[in-house]
Amino acid sequence: MLVVFGVTLFTFILTRILPGGAARAILGSRASPPEIAAFNQENGLDLSLPQQYVIYLNQLIHFNFGFSYRLNQSVIGLVHDRLPRTILLLGISTLLALMVAVPIGILQSVRRNKLEDYFFTSVSFVLYSMPPFWLGLLLIIAFAVNLNLLPPVGPQGNVDTYLSDPSQIAGLVLPVAALALTTIALFSRYMRSSMLDNLVQDYVRTARAKGVSNVGILYRHVLRNALIPIVTLLGLSLPGIFGGALITEAVFNYPGMGLLFWDGAQTRDYPVLLGVTVIVAVATVFGNLLADIGYAVVDPRVRIQA
């Protein structure tokens, strides 16, 4: 909760240090001093800073994230259409990434320092070190331009049709793949080291001494323990995944929060920029909170300490 408070304080400070002040940023550089004074009075900008902050907080609590003068729409209205699309993109790609990365991590830990391990390690290193926009564009070149299999743009229009209309699903494939690939690189590295940490634990030796088969040890004991840190990792990597979504949406023209934010950055639409930042930051905080709770659910040791 304190962190949410801190985030809002920070975005509040950002709105106040806008070049030329908030009024000039919104009314344009040709606004006359009387116009600016009127605007300031109308929006309470002539009050003291603590008073302004209280007003700002009050607006946020009532889901008033500001008004985009450029698009002539409230930020919450803009977000309302786009948030479900981003959640869809994030959800599918993160699930996919988990489903691929966990088996890869297991394979790597079992075949440590063998050919498979080196192969996946190098692949994930390259994916991780690649500018994310380039990865997306390479996918477009390969699958949309050269092979002509999939559309190079993400699905447009109403989010309800994304999973029912075949052409929309085809449009989802490349954005999801681009986002999932970078996440897979990260997750499989963690899965590998988490498995390796657990393989040397005493309980593995005990299980082996009791006569449990190798497969049994791997799946019944090691895997269950190795998955615990992944829960935390999910929470921790949320900011990174949001960032990835921003780039993916920009590359594939996928009309979600990231694209909205990017457009806002290019047109210097400060209400949109700061509104989306607050929303994303609060989402991150809650994501971390969920991860902590999830961690307590899967790991009884945490519950006892807490």
Add this chain to the structure above:
Amino acid sequence: MSVRATAPGELTPASSALAAVEGGEVQIAGSAWRQASYVFLENRLAVAGLAYVVLMVLFCFVGPFIYRTNQINTDIANLTAVPSPAHLLGTDIVGKDVLGELMVGGQTSLEIGLTAALLATTFGVLWGAIAGFAGGWLDQVMMRIVDSLLAIPTLFLLLVLAAMFTPSLPMLIIIVALVAWLVPARLIRGETLSLRTREYVDAVRVMGGSNVRIVLRHIIPNTIGTIMVNATFQVADAILLIATLSYLGLGVPPPSTNWGDMLSDGVSYTYAGYWWLIFPAGIAIVTTVVAFNLIGDAMRDAFEVRLQKR
């Protein structure tokens, strides 16, 4: 891109080994350093990464003196020329030699990466060490600031800042550093919490050493392992961040160029088939970032005594 924040307890690398060497002040020639560099040099991948970085620096900064190209004027007679003996990697859309541009652009990329990492690490380390050493309400306030900023995804924060402040080269370095100092601050604070209770801190205090002296001469030097590992990753991240900013249209303004600019300019001609505008810059970014990541990984192994095979 930012999940390298390892649990604080996990990263107490050199501290114990280093502390054992002397009374708390790190001697550069100490055996811990020798041991760490030995482990580092044993890792062939890391040595390859280091060699590659050195090579890249030579390529970018010494290369232009050997491979002389005109990077100032356009050459309309030779637009997007296919690679040939005259232009080893072809020319770009205004007729500049791509190989030469790669060198000059690399200078900017490396300069931004290294300076931003240096700035972010210095600031983050000081912040974390002060917070951890002071403790109490100051620590609480300082770390809540870090937590709040960490909650905003890096790229979003970066774009807000880049949109608000007109990007110039120094401004971009500051912006990247502004979003990058948080992780080292947190790591160093965690280490400081355990270091400040060590006997040698008491010893310094008994000898009349000031708090400033304890932090600067004893605590920070003992976290050098964490600092260096993190700084290396910072360089890799900064190079990637700048490339991404270039693509998103908020990068270094022309005429200055960097690998990210070259790559994002090149990909707008994807359909025209000018592969030499895309792949040299892209590969330069990927390989350099991989190299820094390899070095960082190996340094982590080298300093993390716990993981070493004994």
